[in-house]
Amino acid sequence: MALITKIREKSGIAAAAIAISLILFLVGSDIFQGRSSLFGSNNQEVGVIAGESILLPEFQKKVEEATANYTAQTGKGPGEQEATMIRDQVWNQYILDIAYKKEFDALGLKVSSEELIDMVQGNNIHPSVRQQFTNPQTGQFDKTFVIQFLKNLKTMPVQQQQGWANFEKSIAQDRIRAKYENLIRLSTYVNTAEAQKEYQAQNSKFSARFLYVPFFSIPDSSIKVSDAQLEEYLAKHKDRFKGVNSRSIQYATFPVVxxxxxxxxxxxxxxxxxxxxxxxxxxxxxxxxxxxxxxxxxxxxxxxxxxxxxxxxxxxxxxxxxxxxxxxxxxxxxxxxxxxxxxxxxxxxxxxxxxxxxxxxxxxxxxxxxxxxxxxxxxxxxxxxxxxxxxxxxxxxxxxxxxxxxxxxxxxxxxxxxxxxxxxxxxxxxxxxxxxxxxxxxxxxxxxxxxxxxxxxxxxxxPSQATLDRVYTQADAFANANGTLGAFEAALKKDKNIIMMRADRLLENATSINNLTNAREIVRWAFDESTSIGDGSKKVFEQDNQYIVAYLTGKTDKDNVKVDDYREGITNLVRAELKGEKITAKLSAIKGSLEQIAQKYGAGALVENVSDVTLSTGMLNTAGPDAVALGKIAGLKTGKRSQVFTGDNGVFIAEKTAAVAAPALADYTTYKSQIQSMGIQRASYYINEAIKDNAKIVDKRYKFY
The missing domain is CATH 3.10.50.40 (Chitinase A; domain 3)
Structure with missing residues (x-):
C-alpha cells in the first residue's frame, strides 16, 4: 500500500514531466499586441494562436489549476521562477491544443483507446509510465503495480483522478506528436548527387597561394558611414533583420549591505x-x-x-x-x-x-x-x-x-x-x-x-529592518528628485558614487535583467504603453538585496524595423563593404606577382600558402574558414589566378597551385546516411518553427504578468 500511496502522490508530477518534455519540443529556438485592462483598456486578450483568441479569464483559470496542482505535489506555493514556468506550461499547452492539433487532425493522427491502454498496461509501455511504476526493490518496471493502481483509481479523491486523466492526456499527446514527427522524418531523402557532393567536399583537396588584405587592416575611424547608407543597406536586406518588441533601460541600484x-x-x-x-x-x-x-x-x-x-x-x-x-x-x-x-x-x-x-x-x-x-x-x-x-x-x-x-x-x-x-x-x-x-x-x-x-x-x-528602511528612503528620494532620464544623467555627472547599470533589448516576457533574477515588475513597467522613452519609474523596485530606480532609454517595434534597432551591426556591415571597395580599387590598379602586389599595396597585405585544403573543413590561415574564398579558390583551374574578390572578412587575389580530386566511389551510402542523419536531427526544430510561423502566434502575456 505504501507504493500505491506514493504513486498516487506522483501522478501529477508524471503529468508535469510529460508536459515539460512537450514544452521543450515547442520552445525550439526561442525560449523566445493589443491593450489589456491593466493598461487602460478592457481588452482581455492574452494572445492569438492560429487565429484563435486566448482570453485572460480562461488562461488564468488554467494557470490557477496548474498552480494548485504544483502546490499539492510540492507542498508549497510556487516562487516567481516556478510561476513563470507554470504560465509557460499553460501557454505551450494551448499551442499544442490549437496549432499542433490542426496539423494532427489534417493528417488524421489519433491515439485510440486501445493504443492508450497498450501504452499504460500493455506491451508497449510509455517511458513515463515505466518511470512512475518502478518496483523500488528491483529497480524494474512492474506492470502489476499499474493494474493495482488503476483498480483503486475510482476510490481516490477527485483531484487525484483528474491528475491521472491529465497524465493520460499528456502521454497521448506525446504519442501523437511522435507520430507526426516520425512522418516528417520519413520524408527526409538524400539522392546520390547530394551524397557525391558531400563526399567531394570532404575528400577533394587543393593547394593555393593567395594575397589577403583583411578589413581590420583599415582603421574603422577612417571610414565614415552615413545614416543614408545605413538606411539603404537596411532596405536592401530587410529579410536579415527581424523585428522584435524590446525595451532598453538604464537603472540606478541601491545595494542593501x-x-x-x-x-x-x-x-x-x-x-x-x-x-x-x-x-x-x-x-x-x-x-x-x-x-x-x-x-x-x-x-x-x-x-x-x-x-x-x-x-x-x-x-x-x-x-x-x-x-x-x-x-x-x-x-x-x-x-x-x-x-x-x-x-x-x-x-x-x-x-x-x-x-x-x-x-x-x-x-x-x-x-x-x-x-x-x-x-x-x-x-x-x-x-x-x-x-x-x-x-x-x-x-x-x-x-x-x-x-x-x-x-x-x-x-x-x-x-x-x-x-x-x-x-x-x-x-x-x-x-x-x-x-x-x-x-x-x-x-x-x-x-x-x-x-x-x-x-x-x-x-x-x-541587513536589519532599520538598514532596509534607511536604504529604501535614499532610493525613494532619488526617484522623486530625478523623474526623467535627463535628470538621471545629470545626477550621474554630479555624483560619481551612483551605481548605474544598463540593459539593452529586453524582451516582453523577460523575467531577469542582468543579475536581477526576479525583475518581472521592472520589465512590465518598461512595456507599459504609458511609459515613454526618457521616463523614470518614479517608484522604487525592490530586489533581494537592493532597490532599483529605472529609466526607459529605447524601444524597438516588431512591425517597424529601424536602423537604430541594429545600428551597430548594420554600421559594421556597411563599413566592411566600404573597406572592401577601397581595398579592391587599390589592388586592381597594381600589376605583378602576388608578392609584388603586396609590396606595392603596403601595410596590411599578406601573402600566404595553404596545402591539402578541403571545402568542408578548410582553413585559410589568417583568413580562417572564409566560405566565399574557399569556394572561389576551389572553383579555379589549377595554375590560374583569380580576379580581385571580396570574402567574408577581407579582400583576396588567389592562385590555385594544385588539386587532388577524390576518387570516384561505387557506393555513397555512408555519405547519404551522414546527410540524412543531420536532416533527421534537425527535423524537430524545423517542424516546430514551421508550425509556429504558420500559426502566426501573438503572445501578449507580458501585459498581464
Missing part, C-alpha cells in the same frame, strides 16, 4: 544557535528548523563543502564545528559520525560517440572512432580537450564532466553497471557501449558508500 551592528547581532545569533544545537535532543530536526538553507543530514563525502572537508578528519562525534563561511552564508555543524549507505556515489567524465544511425556499419564506425580517441588519451592526450572536441552530448563543453551520481538508476543501466563495477579512479581501459553509443570514461572520484551525519545550520547574514 548589512551594517556593523547587523553583523554583531548576526554573530550573537550564530553563537546561541551553536549552544542550542549542542544540547538539542534531535539535532537534525533542530538544524532543519533553524536553517535558511536546508541540507540533508546524511551526506556523501562528495556532497560536503570543500572548506568542511579540509577539517573533517578532526571532527569528534557530538562536537560543534564552525562557523564556515560561503559567501554571505555561515554554517555550523554537529558531527554524528559515519554510516554505510545502501547506495554508492561516484564522479565521472565521459566522451560520447554516437553512431549516425542504427545500422551495424554506423555502429562499427562509431566504436572505431571511440577506441581511437581512447588510444590518444592513453598516449597522454588531454581527456577534457578531446571531450570538448569530440563529445556528442551536453557534457562536451564541460570537458565531459557528469558530476556526482549514485547507482540508483539515474544513469542508463549498461553505463551504471560499468561505472560501479570499476574500482578506484582513473581512465577505464575499454569503451562502454550503451543504447546511446560508445563512451570513453574517466572516473574522477572513486565510488564510496560512506555517509556522514552532519546536522547543519546554515544562516545567511542579512
Amino acid at each position: 548589512p551594517t556593523a551592528q547587523d553583523t554583531v547581532e548576526f554573530y550573537n545569533q550564530i553563537k546561541k544557535l551553536a549552544k542550542d544545537l549542542a544540547v538539542a535532543p534531535n539535532d537534525s530536526a533542530f538544524a532543519m528548523l533553524n536553517s535558511d538553507v536546508r541540507t540533508p543530514y546524511l551526506l556523501a563525502y562528495s556532497e560536503i563543502p570543500e572548506v568542511v572537508k579540509s577539517q573533517l578528519g578532526t571532527f569528534q562525534v557530538g562536537g560543534i564545528y564552525g562557523p564556515f563561511k560561503n559567501g554571505l552564508t555561515y554554517s555550523i555543524y554537529k558531527y554524528g559520525g559515519v554510516k554505510k549507505d545502501s547506495l554508492f556515489t561516484v564522479r565521472a567524465s565521459h566522451i560520447l560517440i554516437a553512431p549516425a544511425n542504427k545500422s551495424d556499419s554506423a555502429k562499427a564506425q562509431a566504436k572505431q572512432r571511440a577506441e581511437s580517441i581512447l588510444t590518444q588519451i592513453k598516449g597522454g592526450a588531454s581527456f577534457e580537450t578531446l571531450a570538448q572536441l569530440n563529445g556528442m552530448d551536453g557534457t562536451a563543453q564541460n570537458g565531459g564532466d557528469l558530476g556526482y551520481f549514485k547507482n540508483n538508476g539515474s544513469m542508463t543501466k549498461a553505463f551504471e553497471k560499468a561505472i560501479f563495477g570499476f574500482n578506484g579512479a582513473g581512465l577505464m581501459p575499454g569503451v562502454v557501449e550503451t543504447e546511446f553509443g560508445y563512451h570513453i570514461v574517466k572516473i574522477t572520484d572513486a565510488k564510496t558508500n560512506t555517509a556522514y551525519r552532519l546536522a547543519a545550520i546554515n544562516k545567511t547574514i542579512a
